[in-house]
Amino acid sequence: MTHDIREEVQQILDRAVAEDGIPGIVAEVRNADGTWFGTAGVADLTTGHRRKPGEYLHIGSSGKAFTAATLLALAAEGRLSLEDPVNRWLPGVMDAGGYDGDKITIRHLLNHTSGLFLTGLAPELQQSIVTQPARVWTTSDLLRLAVSQPPVGEPGVDFVYANGGYYLAGAIIEQVTGNSYAAEVERTVIRPLGLTSTYVRPATDTGYPDPHPRAYVANILMDGVDPASLTPENYASLVEHSDLPPIDSTELNTSWGWAAGGVVSTTGDLSRFLKAIATGSLLPPAQHRQMWTMVSSGSVVWLPHARYGLGVIEFDSAATDGLNLRGVSGTLPGSFTLALTTDDGLQSVVVHATIEPRTLDIPIKIIKAVYGVTLG
Template sequence: MHEEVQQILDEAVTGDGIPGIVAEVHDDGRTWFGTAGVADLSAGHRRQPGEYLHIGSSGKAFTAATVLALEAEGRLSLDDPVSAWLPGVMETGGYDGGKITVRQLLNHTSGLFLTGLAPELQNSIATQPARVWTTSELVGLAVSQPPVGEPGGQFVYSNGGYYLTGAIIEQVTGNSYAAEVERTVIRPLGLTSTYVRPADATGYLQPHPTTYVAGALKDGVDPAMLTAENWASMIDHDKPPVDVTALNTSWGWAAGGVVSTTGDLTRFLRAIATGGLLPPAQHHEMWTMVTSGDVAWLPHARYGLGVIEFDSAAMAGQTVRGVSGTLPGSFTLALSTDDGRRSVVIHANIEPKNLDIPIKVIKAVYGVTLA
């Protein structure tokens, strides 16, 4: 299995143009670490264990776990309406904070639009890469376009739901979002190489890979025209990779602001997959799935509270759980069986052109076809 994964990593570099990619596999107490390509195209040094990685939307699971810990402490309920904690914040543009619950923010059934492709955000990333987004600006961004559905209805992936959740965490506790993630998740699990990236950060702790975006938007493409359906076709992969390591990512925040390592992410994922972090009731809530379809996710995967789970029928009877995240210059996928016996974390320092590489890794590690 390890040889097959190594071959996939090698092909990702030689065939798909990924600068550097790593995989960490744990199987019945054994650990294997594979790498291909380089951490930096200029320096040429190889990638290595222990690198600090921006895990993007995988950080949503940290946010969800924090909320569930607060629920276990009796400080809020998943069924609380948003207006109970953020009165008046959602009463705009057709939203009603009295009808949208914390649970719906976390499982993307709130009716909020796909915030990640908001023109204001896309233009900011393209033209103001050093801009620092405040919490109030992110909360305003979440409701800056009309609802796309009724609360509790269809699944529509929205970072905005996690911006609102981060604000709720701060309102409930009186502490910063970062402090509560540290208190409820990072310290209890001993994640010594994991942190919430500060809003004004322009770098990462060492060692870390240089992060790249694949080319750029095609000439003449207006960022305001990007949609979930067309954005991939708007990238010009023939243009040379662009170093975006210094990109400000304050717009990620509670929707994707966590930095970790493959080792720490393995420990975190195995804890939430097996029930090692949360009490039984909250563990059950985290893994209560909604139908998400395959548009935004890997085949046969559904979404819970910040997490994904594969249909066991597609995984040869195995229950495989995980997190995944992407942002400019970084792609992460972390998976574990629900007994914690077999896990894998992969990271590429560029966003892959498609999901072929992670799908191949899943097939190799878990011995499935995933058709």
């Protein structure tokens, strides 16, 4: 690895802490010259302990790729098809919200074209995170949440990022196999790849194994805003970034993530997982192609020029000078993850911050430093 890449990425990390208020941030870069791990800030604002390799990290929506890979593995085993309608496996579950479970397929759930609403901003969920941070969400709770608002489109048409689709996908995994979602992710993904520091976080967990960084939040509701009033349309206008010291959210219960974002991993394990799904070494060719069949996300996916597959993102090659750049990303209160690799798996970067960045500048600058491409 050239000294220039190391130096440039380290400068970006340092500025993220000094100028953007990130408590702690790391980047693991791998290429033909080896592996380099850069860090800035601290893992714990109270103790001042530094961040280090091997930390257990909640990877948020990056976990959707684990769910998609599990379903694709079941498809390869002949136990289901991505064209199966939801009603085949979960009859009647979608009826309560006015959805047609005979028309919505597993594929629609995984690429966010099901017509389900933007579950992450459901008022009930937002209110719960603020006022009941220890609440344990059951599978029944999540399936009910997934259809708690009317459809926003027809199946197979528009991209709308819906965690609810992945709640349904997790329930389908359990219905098809008779095993828990966590057990099937372990069987089909974690064990085959030897991801010894990766697991699906149990619903009742309120901590992480050591070593791990603390998680912090700075985005707060404006004074006088009722969490129950939040909608996808007004959310951005009702939340502000506080200049007060960040709030420690490490013990937040994240059972509402589940199959939409319930995986804990490390930078090393996540790099290995991404290489396997990007190159096709985990799934058979037919399922590998399906995972990387992309749909346009319009302006919804937060990184410019990114399209969405089955739990994964891929950049439009016209914006990357022909480089096929694939990855996963996720955020949740107190954790931000971005993992990218070339489609041959030879050049990768995994970034993790202990607070959600205020802007896109940090990931865009890191992409430019590692891959030499400018997104905009």
